[in-house]
Amino acid sequence: MTENLINFQLILTTISDGIVVVDQRGVVLYANESAERLFERGELVGKDLAVPIHSGETRQDINLIRPSGIGWAELRSAPITWDKQPAFVICVRDITERKTSDLGLHLADTVFDSTREGLMVTDSAQRIVRINPAFSEITGYSAADVLDQTPALLRSGRHDSAFYAAMWDSINVSGHWQGEVWNRRKNSEIYPQLISIDVIRDHTGRVCNYVAVLTDLSKLRSSQLELDFLAHHDPLTRLPNRLLLLSRLQHGIELAQRDGTHLALLMLDLDRFKDINDSFGHLVGDELLQLVATRLVKQVRTIDTVGRFGGDEFSVLMEDVAGAEQAARVANDIIRVLSEPYGLSSGVEVRIGASVGISIYPDNGLTPELMLQQADSALYQAKIEGRGRFAYFSESLTQAARARIDIEVRLRRAITQGELRVYYQPQVDIPSGRIVGAEALVRWQCPIEGLVPPARFITIAEATGLIGEIDDWVLRETCQQGQRWRAAGLPTLTLAVNLSAYQFLQGDISQTVAQVLRDTGYPAAFLELELTESALMQREAQAIQMLDRLKALGVRLAIDDFGTGYSSLAYLKLFPLDVLKIDKRFIDDIPAHRDDMEIVTAIIAMAHSLRLKVLAEGVENKEQLAYLQTQGCDQFQGYLTSRPVPAAEFEKLFLSGR
Numbered sequence: 050m051t052e053n054l055i056n057f058q059l060i061l062t063t064i065s066d067g068i069v070v071v072d073q074r075g076v077v078l079y080a081n082e083s084a085e086r087l088f089e090r091g092e093l094v095g096k097d098l099a100v101p102i103h104s105g106e107t108r109q110d111i112n113l114i115r116p117s118g119i120g121w122a123e124l125r126s127a128p129i130t131w132d133k134q135p136a137f138v139i140c141v142r143d144i145t146e147r148k149t150s151d152l153g154l155h156l157a158d159t160v161f162d163s164t165r166e167g168l169m170v171t172d173s174a175q176r177i178v179r180i181n182p183a184f185s186e187i188t189g190y191s192a193a194d195v196l197d198q199t200p201a202l203l204r205s206g207r208h209d210s211a212f213y214a215a216m217w218d219s220i221n222v223s224g225h226w227q228g229e230v231w232n233r234r235k236n237s238e239i240y241p242q243l244i245s246i247d248v249i250r251d252h253t254g255r256v257c258n259y260v261a262v263l264t265d266l267s268k269l270r271s272s273q274l275e276l277d278f279l280a281h282h283d284p285l286t287r288l289p290n291r292l293l294l295l296s297r298l299q300h301g302i303e304l305a306q307r308d309g310t311h312l313a314l315l316m317l318d319l320d321r322f323k324d325i326n327d328s329f330g331h332l333v334g335d336e337l338l339q340l341v342a343t344r345l346v347k348q349v350r351t352i353d354t355v356g357r358f359g360g361d362e363f364s365v366l367m368e369d370v371a372g373a374e375q376a377a378r379v380a381n382d383i384i385r386v387l388s389e390p391y392g393l394s395s396g397v398e399v400r401i402g403a404s405v406g407i408s409i410y411p412d413n414g415l416t417p418e419l420m421l422q423q424a425d426s427a428l429y430q431a432k433i434e435g436r437g438r439f440a441y442f443s444e445s446l447t448q449a450a451r452a453r454i455d456i457e458v459r460l461r462r463a464i465t466q467g468e469l470r471v472y473y474q475p476q477v478d479i480p481s482g483r484i485v486g487a488e489a490l491v492r493w494q495c496p497i498e499g500l501v502p503p504a505r506f507i508t509i510a511e512a513t514g515l516i517g518e519i520d521d522w523v524l525r526e527t528c529q530q531g532q533r534w535r536a537a538g539l540p541t542l543t544l545a546v547n548l549s550a551y552q553f554l555q556g557d558i559s560q561t562v563a564q565v566l567r568d569t570g571y572p573a574a575f576l577e578l579e580l581t582e583s584a585l586m587q588r589e590a591q592a593i594q595m596l597d598r599l600k601a602l603g604v605r606l607a608i609d610d611f612g613t614g615y616s617s618l619a620y621l622k623l624f625p626l627d628v629l630k631i632d633k634r635f636i637d638d639i640p641a642h643r644d645d646m647e648i649v650t651a652i653i654a655m656a657h658s659l660r661l662k663v664l665a666e667g668v669e670n671k672e673q674l675a676y677l678q679t680q681g682c683d684q685f686q687g688y689l690t691s692r693p694v695p696a697a698e699f700e701k702l703f704l705s706g707r
């Protein structure tokens with residue numbers, strides 16, 4: 050072997066590239082050691098490596114499928130002559146490492162650009178060398194704006210130099226810092242962000258870069274603030290909720306205790322809100338609640354807290370009040386402004402009322418819970434007294450509340466155990482002086498208390514829904530009694546029965562009436578149903594429909610207690626009524642008060658013009674009757690003739706009066 054040949058062989062065995070000679074079919078004729086290491090297939094000579102061979106000189110990258118894993122190789126091949134035969138020499142270079150790091154870099158680039166956190170890389174002198182799109186989105190700065198600048202560009206001025214000094218101390222000592230920083234966007238907006246800074250060192254430990262990851266906290270903060278807000282406020286009106294009001298109440302009590310001042314808690318409930326909500330829908334209801342909230346806030350001082358407890362329940366906490374009277378004045382003003390008409394966006398105008406319950410610290414309650422409870426009881430009392438008014442809490446109110454619950458329990462029993470009675474009060478035709486009918490009035494024959502008048506239990510029955518059963522029973526009992534009288538030979542009397550607003554507006558009362566008339570056989574024309582103004586006013590459209598249905602049965606319809614509500618005579622034209630009953634209040638003052646007398650005269654005249662019969666209630670003396678007679682009033686009812694009496698007594702009265 051020549052020296053050159055020996056040298057070549059040495060070169061072939063020592064170089065790190067693999068050298069392979071293949072024949073034209075690709076079968077290996079020669080392979081050096083590096084090639085065998087690279088392919089990991091042992092002795093290569095005689096094997097087909099399945100590498101692509103081209104006739105010219107080529108260079109290409111191929112995958113190496115090897116037992117240790119997939120790698121990459123760069124192939125360069127050239128045609129040669131081997132043992133006088135055409136062959137190819139292939140130089141195989143392992144480029145797995147380079148390829149992998151190329152891929153890694155590509156991946157890193159993609160991650161860098163697509164991450165939602167802002168990324169900023171500076172060199173060791175803190176000049177910005179690279180940012181990602183999220184950085185621009187957060188800060189408003191483009192790459193051109195910030196390259197070669199220092200991050201001081203982002204400073205808001207909210208942190209002092211000690212803050213930055215501590216930050217750099219941490220970076221220099223531990224290579225890392227993380228914290229919240231207020232920065233300034235390009236549009237000058239200052240915003241909070243979470244910044245995490247890391248130092249990148251080369252293999253000698255020298256700092257070559259700083260990398261900062263920026264997270265914008267402003268959105269997170271605002272949603273956190275919103276969550277926090279919603280935990281303490283009513284979402285619809287944005288007023289404080291029960292939780293916040295109780296905590297302000299607690300705080301207010303502490304201050305009042307310290308300063309020796311008074312505190313008032315007002316609980317409010319909207320009258321007729323439910324009707325409006327039911328008839329116009331929830332959207333209108335919601336709008337109305339918002340309008341109520343606005344009026345309330347306007348009405349009170351800035352130091353007072355208006356809250357909404359849900360539904361149509363609002364509250365007002367008044368701190369440092371002069372005393373119970375000031376609270377009452379505010380309550381009165383609130384009732385007044387809330388009763389003014391509301392113009393809704395749909396063009397509809399609605400009216401509601403409000404009732405208010407008041408509890409005063411320290412006169413009534415000493416703790417928030419107690420004050421709340423007492424204001425609630427007072428509110429209940431206000432509603433019982435006729436709505437649209439306020440009531441204080443007091444010990445007597447508490448007693449009344451307890452008695453109320455007691456009555457409710459006993460009343461339920463009374464209905465099932467047959468303790469109810471119907472009393473009849475004669476209705477007299479004024480021109481002839483004859484009894485022509487009777488009003489049926491319920492009584493409760495209580496085994497403990499004796500005869501209980503309806504004033505003691507009707508409102509409770511209404512509040513609990515028991516009134517439905519009571520009214521049904523009174524109706525049936527009255528018609529049965531009417532039939533008994535007819536059977537006994539008495540002329541058919543007009544029997545008037547009260548229908549509560551509750552019963553009138555719940556379900557279909559006309560079906561019940563029709564059923565009772567069928568069952569008892571009492572002629573419809575002699576049954577008169579009395580409704581109060583407020584029942585008719587509550588849901589006008591529904592009321593008219595219901596009255597039409599009742600009218601179709603042939604019964605008579607009367608409006609009771611006329612003059613106590615808001616309705617005008619013109620309003621009455623809407624309803625198919627037969628009788629108007631003038632409230633006792635107007636009769637009481639005859640002949641003392643000219644005003645009331647004139648009202649009575651006007652009511653009679655106008656009712657007649659609407660072709661309604663007029664009945665005066667609560668006539669107690671002859672003067673009253675004489676006046677009514679001169680005014681052409683048709684009928685009366687009152688102690689002058691008789692108090693309400695049991696059926697047997699009424700019968701005697703009737704027979705004696707004939």
Ligand SMILES: Nc1nc2c(ncn2[C@@H]2O[C@@H]3COP(=O)(O)O[C@H]4[C@@H](O)[C@H](n5cnc6c(=O)[nH]c(N)nc65)O[C@@H]4COP(=O)(O)O[C@H]3[C@H]2O)c(=O)[nH]1
Nearest residue numbers: 490491502503504523547548549667668669686687688693
């Ligand atoms: N001071 C005085 N009072 C007179 C005179 N004449 C009649 N009264 C009273 O005035 C009330 C008239 O009945 P109302 O206005 O329908 O007022 C009724 C009515 O609204 C309600 N009520 C009575 N029975 C029923 C019933 O069966 N169902 C319903 N829903 N309510 C009823 O309870 C209210 C009170 O009933 P009562 O206590 O029976 O009271 C009766 C009657 O006893 C008088 O000359 N002087």
